[in-house]
Amino acid sequence: MAVIVLQPRAKADLSDIWQVIAEDSDDQADAFIDLIDQKFQLLAQQSGLGRRREELAEGLRSFPVGR
Template identity: 50%
Template sequence: MSRVRFTPEARTDLHDIWDYIARDTVDSASRFTDTIEEKCRLLGASPEMGRGRPELAPDLRSFPVGNYVIFYRPVRGGVEVVRVLSAARDIPSLF
């Protein structure tokens, strides 16, 4: 079974995404964060799915989900989710 580990920053990102979307509708916020977590599990099973992002950090990969991007590193037996950020953010400044 593949493993998905979230850094504290990634957990905070997911919480912030939920809070932002929940201002309009709690159900949509829960569905969207569930979708992100589902994609993370998929990445855990197939870490090479995402695009390599060596310009941001060694071994970093990314995978888009809607207007957000999951940033992760392949690790033994799965992935470590480093951040989950809006694609509209200044991403290089956050790495």
């Protein structure tokens, strides 16, 4: 199985996401970051998931989390 390695920019983005949500609720912020982590694990197991986004970068896929 593939291993997820978060780059510093991704870690900073996740921290920013947590901070914004935590302004309303720490619990909701934790739950959303947990959901993102679950999606990372799913993507590691099935790397072909998601919508191709070749118009943005070669080999790029997007995979929404939440709404």
